[in-house]
Amino acid sequence: MGKHDRLDTFGVTVIDKDAYAKKQDYVVKNCKCPTCPTYVAGDAPVGYCFPLIGTSAKIQKEVNCICGTCPIYKEYELNHSFYCTRCSQVCQMLKTEGAAAQGT
Numbered sequence: 001m002g003k004h005d006r007l008d009t010f011g012v013t014v015i016d017k018d019a020y021a022k023k024q025d026y027v028v029k030n031c032k033c034p035t036c037p038t039y040v041a042g043d044a045p046v047g048y049c050f051p052l053i054g055t056s057a058k059i060q061k062e063v064n065c066i067c068g069t070c071p072i073y074k075e076y077e078l079n080h081s082f083y084c085t086r087c088s089q090v091c092q093m094l095k096t097e098g099a100a101a102q103g104t
């Protein structure tokens with residue numbers, strides 16, 4: 001088992017508002033999305049894997065996802081992709097595991 005809570009990968013439920021904002025800043029600063037072929041110039045904020053950033057309003061077409069090369073991806077042991085179009089790590093985890101639980 002990894003060191004991060006699967007339902008709260010970034011540990012945001014146990015930190016206060018300031019710490020949350022700092023962590024979001026950290027994720028956005030280290031995010032590789034602006035260099036990804038799927039990314040649409042000018043879209044902000046990036047760091048789509050982080051809870052509450054939400055999916056992109058501009059990105060419509062999935063080309064390739066380079067999240068696997070991102071330091072945040074490794075640090076927080078993420079395991080999904082296309083956060084910009086499909087929703088955050090926790091959101092996708094719930095969707096896939098929810099579907100699996102129902103045998104779909």
Ligand code: SF4
Nearest residue numbers: 031032048049067070
């Ligand atoms: S894992 Fe992907 S969405 Fe998350 S910070 Fe890295 S490049 Fe951005």
Ligand code: SF4
Nearest residue numbers: 033036065066083084
């Ligand atoms: S989430 Fe993945 S596909 Fe979307 S812009 Fe970031 S690296 Fe590219």
